[in-house]
Amino acid sequence: MIYPQKNKFIRWFFHNYILRIVGRDFQDVKFNSIEIDGSKSILLLANHFSWWDGFLMYYINHKLLKKNFHVMVIEETMQKVSFFKYLGAFSVSKGSKGIIASLDYAAELLNDPKNMVLIFPQGELHSNFVDEVKFEKGLSRIIEKAGRKYQTVLSVTFVENFEHKMPTANVYLKDIAQQNSGDTVINLQQAYQQHYDDTRRQQTQITV
Numbered sequence: 001m002i003y004p005q006k007n008k009f010i011r012w013f014f015h016n017y018i019l020r021i022v023g024r025d026f027q028d029v030k031f032n033s034i035e036i037d038g039s040k041s042i043l044l045l046a047n048h049f050s051w052w053d054g055f056l057m058y059y060i061n062h063k064l065l066k067k068n069f070h071v072m073v074i075e076e077t078m079q080k081v082s083f084f085k086y087l088g089a090f091s092v093s094k095g096s097k098g099i100i101a102s103l104d105y106a107a108e109l110l111n112d113p114k115n116m117v118l119i120f121p122q123g124e125l126h127s128n129f130v131d132e133v134k135f136e137k138g139l140s141r142i143i144e145k146a147g148r149k150y151q152t153v154l155s156v157t158f159v160e161n162f163e164h165k166m167p168t169a170n171v172y173l174k175d176i177a178q179q180n181s182g183d184t185v186i187n188l189q190q191a192y193q194q195h196y197d198d199t200r201r202q203q204t205q206i207t208v
Helices: 008-025 053-065 075-080 082-087 099-109 139-146 185-204
Strands: 028-031 041-046 068-074 089-092 115-119 150-160 168-176
Touching (some): 028 053, 041 053, 053 115, 053 168, 068 082, 075 082, 082 089, 099 115, 139 185, 150 185, 168 185
Parallel strands (some): 041 115
Antiparallel strands (some): 150 168
């Protein structure tokens, strides 16, 4: 497992780099405001459709959530893009024994109210307009280990150009009630699917 590393200079450089390329390559990044509980960490679940996903969520965290950014990334990707670890990324290796350590580390991060942990529950890239968002296994362990100490935020992003040369990212956020002890990852997937269906319908009704 690859853990995050602290380096203020490298983090400052890539923080500004991310904000710059998002501002340069997108016509706009639109998102709705939600109430943030300062006494809880945030588990942010987002759809995964492009190279931009982590950067867009980093931007949202900077603008709205304002937590210490962490994201679970496939280990092969972490090995190729080494600077991710300076931005709060930690690795997960699917199908290996080390996956338990990654899941437990994510749960540990959620014990600190200053933290945000971003997870792409689909596990791999899918079309931006798929009909169904399927969660991979593993999230249930994080929920169990982290207890009730975090706020769950669902994020759905759709990217379209319409009349502009550059695309606009529309990020739809939803805060959901903390999972009860009897709930399962299936309940969470159902809540996400409902949010995804609602926002996709909203997105397709946009006219210019």
